[in-house]
Amino acid sequence: MIYHLRTTFATAKRILQQLAHDHRTIALMLIAPGMLMTILWWVFSEFDEIFNMIAPALLGVFPFTILFLVTSITTLRERTGGTLERLMATPIGKLDVILGYAIAFSLFGILQSVITSVYAILVLGLEVPGSLWFVIFVAVLDTLLGVALGLMVSAFATTEFQAVQFMPVLIFPQILVCGLLVPLSQLPDVLEHIAYYLPLTYAVDALNLATQNSDITAEMWRDVWVVGAFIVGALGLASLTLRRRS
Secondary structure: OHHHHHHHHHHHHHHHHHHHOOHHHHHHHHHHHHHHHHHHHHHOOOOHHHHHHHHHHHHHHHHHHHHHHHHHHHHHHHHHOOHHHHHHOOOOOHHHHHHHHHHHHHHHHHHHHHHHHHHHHHOOOOOOOOOHHHHHHHHHHHHHHHHHHHHHHHHHOOOHHHHHHHHHHHHHHHHHHOOOOOOHHHOOHHHHHHHOOOHHHHHHHHHHHHHHOOOOOHHHHHHHHHHHHHHHHHHHHHHHOOOOOO
16 A cells, blocks of 8 residues: 555656646646636626626636646657556556546646636636635536546547547537536537536536525535546546556
8 A cells, every 4th residue: 555655646746847847838737727717807898797607617617628638648748758658567556657647737737726716706806606615626626627537538549639639529519518608408408418428517517506506505516526426437447548558
């Protein structure tokens, strides 16, 4: 048990050190979501009620999308560069490697979500009638979901271009049917049923409910548990697809 923890945290430390030297990636993760929220605020500068209605859900969607992209591409580089193959030649377990990567990316993701949420609320004036800590908590959870899905899809790509191609296949459809643009009840029946099998639907639903209720409801916690289950499942699948040879 001690060995597994040591190797997991050693892997996380190595990834964090690599990311710390990649200033462009850090800027993308920490600055881009706030910049996108600023553009959204500017677009609806004359319509505060629309901004307050849309922005909470995007607190989860923006970091989710960016961390998915960063995680999938960075992990793919590790695979194609031979780093993962060298790791798998040691007694280290597959789950140890995946958890190490997940911890490293998640730490940046948590920082990203907190910065974006605080910026939107304190600087852009986003009004959230519900619990602020719950909104930030769900935004962080969405970021972890992006990390988990990014780790999972990296196993199915052989080039960085292929990793990016998963965006229109896996991410964009979720954004379109998750309830962000149109309420789920107003979607065509087929799309509504599909939406309930997609993790982003529950993440956006939790954030939307947080803007409509002053108290945290059982339905909001249900959404949280469902997103958490998707995260665990994606990490488990990522570990199963980790091969001994690249």
